[in-house]
Amino acid sequence: MSVAYYLGIVALLCLIYVVCYRVFLSPLAKIPGPVITRFTGGWLLYQELTRRRRLYVHELHKRYGPVVRIAPDEVSFATGEAAKQIYSVGGSGFEKTEFYDLFMNFGARNMFSTLTKSEHSERKRRMADRYAKKYVMQSGVLSGIEERARMFVKKVLQECAAQKCVNVYVPLHCYALDGITHHLFHPFGTHAVEDDEDLKMMQELSYHDSLKSRVIQHRYPRLHSLLSNLANPFRATKKPDRASAYVLENCTTAKAAAVADHTVLSKLQARKDTVPILEMASECMDHLVAGIDTTGDGLCFLLWQLSRPESGAIQDKLRAELLRNPATPVDELPYLEAVVKEGLRCYSPIPMSLPRRVPDGGRVLEGYFLPAWTTVSCQAFTLHQLDTEVFPRPGEFIPERWLEQDRREERNKLFFAFASGGRGCIGRNLALMEMKILLKEVYCTYRTTLSPDMTASMEISDQIIASRPKDQVCLLQFQEIA
Numbered sequence: 395m396s397v398a399y400y401l402g403i404v405a406l407l408c409l410i411y412v413v414c415y416r417v418f419l420s421p422l423a424k425i426p427g428p429v430i431t432r433f434t435g436g437w438l439l440y441q442e443l444t445r446r447r448r449l450y451v452h453e454l455h456k457r458y459g460p461v462v463r464i465a466p467d468e469v470s471f472a473t474g475e476a477a478k479q480i481y482s483v484g485g486s487g488f489e490k491t492e493f494y495d496l497f498m499n500f501g502a503r504n505m506f507s508t509l510t511k512s513e514h515s516e517r518k519r520r521m522a523d524r525y526a527k528k529y530v531m532q533s534g535v536l537s538g539i540e541e542r543a544r545m546f547v548k549k550v551l552q553e554c555a556a557q558k559c560v561n562v563y564v565p566l567h568c569y570a571l572d573g574i575t576h577h578l579f580h581p582f583g584t585h586a587v588e589d590d591e592d593l594k595m596m597q598e599l600s601y602h603d604s605l606k607s608r609v610i611q612h613r614y615p616r617l618h619s620l621l622s623n624l625a626n627p628f629r630a631t632k633k634p635d636r637a638s639a640y641v642l643e644n645c646t647t648a649k650a651a652a653v654a655d656h657t658v659l660s661k662l663q664a665r666k667d668t669v670p671i672l673e674m675a676s677e678c679m680d681h682l683v684a685g686i687d688t689t690g691d692g693l694c695f696l697l698w699q700l701s702r703p704e705s706g707a708i709q710d711k712l713r714a715e716l717l718r719n720p721a722t723p724v725d726e727l728p729y730l731e732a733v734v735k736e737g738l739r740c741y742s743p744i745p746m747s748l749p750r751r752v753p754d755g756g757r758v759l760e761g762y763f764l765p766a767w768t769t770v771s772c773q774a775f776t777l778h779q780l781d782t783e784v785f786p787r788p789g790e791f792i793p794e795r796w797l798e799q800d801r802r803e804e805r806n807k808l809f810f811a812f813a814s815g816g817r818g819c820i821g822r823n824l825a826l827m828e829m830k831i832l833l834k835e836v837y838c839t840y841r842t843t844l845s846p847d848m849t850a851s852m853e854i855s856d857q858i859i860a861s862r863p864k865d866q867v868c869l870l871q872f873q874e875i876a
């Protein structure tokens with residue numbers, strides 16, 4: 395008998411063992427889920443590549459309940475308690491997975507792509523205060539956002555005058571880019587709403603199609619680097635040129651020392667002796683990217699929803715609150731808060747699974763023992779819809795649900811648009827202020843409706859972690875209220 399024969403036998407026995415382990419012996423074998431997920435992660439990968447992962451996982455939860463095995467070593471949860479255990483409790487100990495390597499910039503890590511808790515805390519301390527609510531509410535920060543919201547309205551009125559309607563997707567993403575760059579680099583922030591060169595940066599950042607390439611890059615890095623030398627679609631993971639050049643210029647030239655005191659870069663600059671310049675640039679690039687599509691898409695879905703015929707009464711109610719309280723800070727208006735929160739519940743800009751790894755020794759979650767290194771996650775899309783006792787009529791846009799006392803705590807526990815815990819969204823306060831200021835600027839004076847030409851799909855379309863309106867077009871009309 396040849397060596398190859400014995401090697402073949404050994405390989406076969408190993409394969410039989412792996413299959414038996416996954417199907418019968420693994421502690422995960424007790425967790426409900428489709429049979430195929432016990433054998434292979436291939437089916438989940440197929441769902442990812444065809445942009446169906448979020449809906450697939452959601453359908454599995456509807457069928458099997460709040461705990462589902464979605465791959466041999468991956469489990470999805472859909473309860474507030476599991477979300478708390480995975481993402482929040484005592485710093486949780488559930489570290490990020492290598493999935494987040496995809497979010498490095500200039501070859502350097504940043505806070506978002508950092509995997510371990512200790513490294514993350516150190517990076518967060520460098521500039522977390524710049525995103526605290528008190529900080530964002532300062533006049534130097536707010537006035538920049540308010541000015542850009544006025545520019546947004548001016549721009550949409552110009553377009554409506556010329557063409558009867560406006561594709562708000564474009565100026566909303568420009569507004570989000572201008573808002574975050576103001577916070578990072580003022581006075582060197584962009585003015586994409588009115589400047590065509592800055593507009594090109596927004597287009598480069600928001601109109602990419604890199605999902606397949608990035609999934610392959612994450613799952614099969616070697617194959618990805620081979621393919622990227624051969625085929626164009628795989629080059630799509632290339633970092634955006636304009637934005638990279640813009641960030642590098644702000645971080646590495648004399649501009650870095652000339653940014654305003656309130657900016658994130660000025661805070662990072664204070665550590666320039668110990669923090670390498672490329673790390674600062676990687677951090678700023680990450681915030682720029684994190685701040686554009688999330689806020690831009692969230693606002694786009696929200697304006698579209700408010701402009702639909704069935705939302706007429708909601709617009710009236712919102713306008714009445716805004717006009718009754720002209721001097722009240724936007725973060726103290728309950729109906730405005732409810733509208734924004736319901737928008738983020740129905741159309742979370744990051745609706746998909748946020749993967750974490752079970753720490754050494756394993757953990758028990760929702761009654762199931764999970765061995766170390768199992769990948770676990772929750773997704774906002776499902777947390778926001780599955781429990782119909784907490785969210786009755788989950789598919790409908792009902793801001794009033796956030797004003798009810800009954801089950802308030804449970805609703806808030808399940809609200810996951812910004813994730814939660816120490817690794818939840820650092821830009822949350824900034825994003826909320828940007829959204830509220832824009833809604834105030836628009837709805838105090840104007841009624842928005844869908845343009846008769848609006849045939850584009852606003853279906854939620856998944857990207858690598860975020861989602862966006864499928865056709866990236868949202869045609870609205872603006873009428874001044876007499």
Ligand code: HEM
Pocket residue numbers: 505506507518574680681682684685686688689692742743744748749810811812813816817818819820821822824825826
């Ligand atoms: C509506 C707008 C936004 C939504 C819905 C949102 C949502 C989220 C979510 C769900 C996470 C956690 C992701 C994960 O664990 O994988 C996150 C993290 C993060 N977000 Fe946002 N985000 C928004 C706006 C912003 C803005 C404006 C910034 C600007 C700085 C920002 C910066 C970040 C950063 C730096 C992290 C990583 C935090 C960490 O690792 O500690 N986000 N965001």
